[in-house]
Amino acid sequence: MDLLLDAVVTGVLLGCFYAAVSLGLSVAFGLLDVPHVAHPAFLVLASYAVFFLNERYGVDPLLAGLLITPLFFLFGLAAYRLYYETFERRGSDAGVRGIAFFFGIAFIIEVLIILQFGVDQRSVTATYVGKAWRIADTRIPFRLLVAFAVAAALTILLTLYLSRTFMGRAIRAVAQDQEALRLMGVNPIRIKQWAFGIATAVLGIAGALLIIVAPVEPTLDRTYIGRTFCVVVMAGLGSMTGTLVAAIILGVAETIVLTLFGASWAPAISFAMLLGVLAVRPQGLFGRRS
Amino acid sequence: MKRNGIFFWIGATLFLAAALLMTQVIGNQYPFFACYVILQFIVLAVAWSILGGYAGYVNFGTSAFFGMGVYTAVFLLKAFDAPLAAQIAAAAAVGALMGFALGLLTLRMQGIFFSIATIAATIVIETSITNWRYVGGSAGIQLQRPMVTEPFNNYVQMLFFIQALLVVLAVAISRYIQNSWIGRGLQAIKDDELAAECTGVPTLRLKLLACVISGALMCAAGAPAAMYLQYADPSSAFNLNYSVSVLAMSLIGGTAHWAGPVVGAILLGATQQLLTVTISSEVNVLVLGVMLVLFVVAAPEGIIGLIRRVLRNRSEGKE
Numbered sequence: 001m002d003l004l005l006d007a008v009v010t011g012v013l014l015g016c017f018y019a020a021v022s023l024g025l026s027v028a029f030g031l032l033d034v035p036h037v038a039h040p041a042f043l044v045l046a047s048y049a050v051f052f053l054n055e056r057y058g059v060d061p062l063l064a065g066l067l068i069t070p071l072f073f074l075f076g077l078a079a080y081r082l083y084y085e086t087f088e089r090r091g092s093d094a095g096v097r098g099i100a101f102f103f104g105i106a107f108i109i110e111v112l113i114i115l116q117f118g119v120d121q122r123s124v125t126a127t128y129v130g131k132a133w134r135i136a137d138t139r140i141p142f143r144l145l146v147a148f149a150v151a152a153a154l155t156i157l158l159t160l161y162l163s164r165t166f167m168g169r170a171i172r173a174v175a176q177d178q179e180a181l182r183l184m185g186v187n188p189i190r191i192k193q194w195a196f197g198i199a200t201a202v203l204g205i206a207g208a209l210l211i212i213v214a215p216v217e218p219t220l221d222r223t224y225i226g227r228t229f230c231v232v233v234m235a236g237l238g239s240m241t242g243t244l245v246a247a248i249i250l251g252v253a254e255t256i257v258l259t260l261f262g263a264s265w266a267p268a269i270s271f272a273m274l275l276g277v278l279a280v281r282p283q284g285l286f287g288r289r290s
Numbered sequence: 291m292k293r294n295g296i297f298f299w300i301g302a303t304l305f306l307a308a309a310l311l312m313t314q315v316i317g318n319q320y321p322f323f324a325c326y327v328i329l330q331f332i333v334l335a336v337a338w339s340i341l342g343g344y345a346g347y348v349n350f351g352t353s354a355f356f357g358m359g360v361y362t363a364v365f366l367l368k369a370f371d372a373p374l375a376a377q378i379a380a381a382a383a384v385g386a387l388m389g390f391a392l393g394l395l396t397l398r399m400q401g402i403f404f405s406i407a408t409i410a411a412t413i414v415i416e417t418s419i420t421n422w423r424y425v426g427g428s429a430g431i432q433l434q435r436p437m438v439t440e441p442f443n444n445y446v447q448m449l450f451f452i453q454a455l456l457v458v459l460a461v462a463i464s465r466y467i468q469n470s471w472i473g474r475g476l477q478a479i480k481d482d483e484l485a486a487e488c489t490g491v492p493t494l495r496l497k498l499l500a501c502v503i504s505g506a507l508m509c510a511a512g513a514p515a516a517m518y519l520q521y522a523d524p525s526s527a528f529n530l531n532y533s534v535s536v537l538a539m540s541l542i543g544g545t546a547h548w549a550g551p552v553v554g555a556i557l558l559g560a561t562q563q564l565l566t567v568t569i570s571s572e573v574n575v576l577v578l579g580v581m582l583v584l585f586v587v588a589a590p591e592g593i594i595g596l597i598r599r600v601l602r603n604r605s606e607g608k609e
Contacts, residue, residue, distance in 0.1 A: 086586075096401075099402055100541055100586050101583055103582065104538070104578075104581075105579070107575055107576070108583070111572050111575045114572050115576075222530055225409060229406055264417070264420055265417060267413060268413055268414045268417035271413040274410045275407055275410045275414065278403055278406070
């Protein structure tokens with residue numbers, strides 16, 4: 001019983017972290033319908049950038065994450081522009097070739113990381129990595145707490161941004177009806193490009209969390225394809241609070257299976273849940289489409 | 291069409307005769323090792339295109355089918371000491387069953403959701419195999435090759451010839467589908483599934499058929515790989531690289547014609563073999579990614595599309 005309670009607590013913390021790494025995809029895939037399978041590869045790339053800053057200049061991982069955020073924003077703008085020019089503007093078959101395109105990008109990033117940093121696992125050093133906080137018998141690692149706090153803040157900020165600011169509302173409007181926006185004299189492509197930039201910028205911080213929570217390796221993105229898409233699809237495309245709830249469900253499910261059946265079953269959890277959601281309730285728990 | 295058919299079968303016979311002759315004449319093992327991989331990719335790419343090219347359902351689960359083929363062979367070998375032919379036949383049956391399940395998935399999912407579901411299914415299957423101790427678990431399993439049968443004097447040569455047979459089988463099936471009403475029906479599904487259904491195309495039956503054929507061929511292509519490597523482990527048998535390589539080969543060759551995946555597989559497969567030998571397997575993956583992106587962006591119709599455009603321009607020039 002104690003073990004189970006332990007698993008639930010860790011699961012909730014882990015879930016918040018999953019929410020943080022999925023938020024960008026929730027915008028890119030959920031709101032903009034871009035089949036962004038390279039999202040986890042971008043995430044791992046961000047982790048390696050944080051690793052580089054941390055190892056070379058001793059920058060705190062979270063600060064490093066903040067530092068690379070503007071770069072990732074620009075990177076996102078460029079990536080969407082390329083995607084738009086080659087696929088969305090030509091129209092037909094964008095889904096099929098789009099997903100192939102992003103898989104190609106993901107592979108390129110993977111190999112570039114391997115060529116630069118090698119295949120070994122990498123981790124960062126900071127005062128809060130490696131320590132733990134004890135409440136009675138439960139041991140909560142600091143790194144999970146940090147990830148939890150930052151992830152929660154990130155989710156709240158992004159939710160507020162999408163619901164309160166002009167640009168955020170415009171992004172949600174473009175997701176609902178692109179043509180209507182065009183008739184109002186707004187250029188929907190520029191809004192979508194901006195949104196994709198935001199989605200990629202969030203990965204700067206998320207990448208820092210990724211390498212704080214556990215060591216990273218170049219092919220880690222393959223596991224996270226399952227986790228991020230599971231969270232986003234389960235949340236219902238484009239819902240930020242839904243993303244948080246779905247991520248917590250995934251986190252708890254993963255830690256419970258981990259405690260009961262062992263680590264070798266863990267990679268399948270997110271993918272199995274994803275399959276289940278797709279088969280039973282494709283619109284997700286908080287779906288915007290019925 | 292008739293004359294084309296005769297030419298095709300003459301070509302196929304010549305190809306098989308050449309493959310057989312190769313096994314008798316060439317003593318060096320390396321060409322067979324390399325060509326086996328290329329032939330295997332031709333089967334996979336052609337099989338993938340039956341569903342992905344004609345019907346437009348992008349299957350990212352190639353590695354699931356391939357891996358299940360490998361593990362069907364491993365299981366049969368370990369449990370019953372089954373001969374190679376039985377391994378391949380059983381793998382084809384398993385693949386057909388998996389294809390049937392995949393076909394049922396298309397009922398509820400289209401487009402990118404279908405693709406994501408196939409990736410998810412791959413990982414779930416891989417994890418189940420990883421946790422199955424009998425076939426070696428995550429550490430993998432060593433396999434002993436049985437004695438080679440006449441007229442081959444080496445096991446790899448025999449595998450090479452068997453894979454060549456599978457290539458002819460796969461291409462013949464793919465060509466038949468393309469030229470028959472099945473191909474036209476699948477084309478209609480690709481263009482507009484709802485419209486196809488409304489005009490009386492039996493969409494579900496066609497999709498199931500395409501999935502079953504495609505799945506059976508992919509699994510059959512995977513079965514000899516166990517004997518080829520004399521070793522099997524889940525993370526390499528179910529490697530996502532197979533899925534992406536096969537997708538890249540089909541898209542690079544062009545999916546509108548059965549010859550597209552063949553051309554793509556030969557081109558990319560040969561390049562990969564060369565790179566793996568001369569540089570490293572990392573650069574190999576890099577080239578795969580770059581070529582995939584380049585072709586998807588610059589030549590969406592693939593090499594076949596480029597050739598067709600050149601031919602059309604020339605004939606217009608003549609008139």
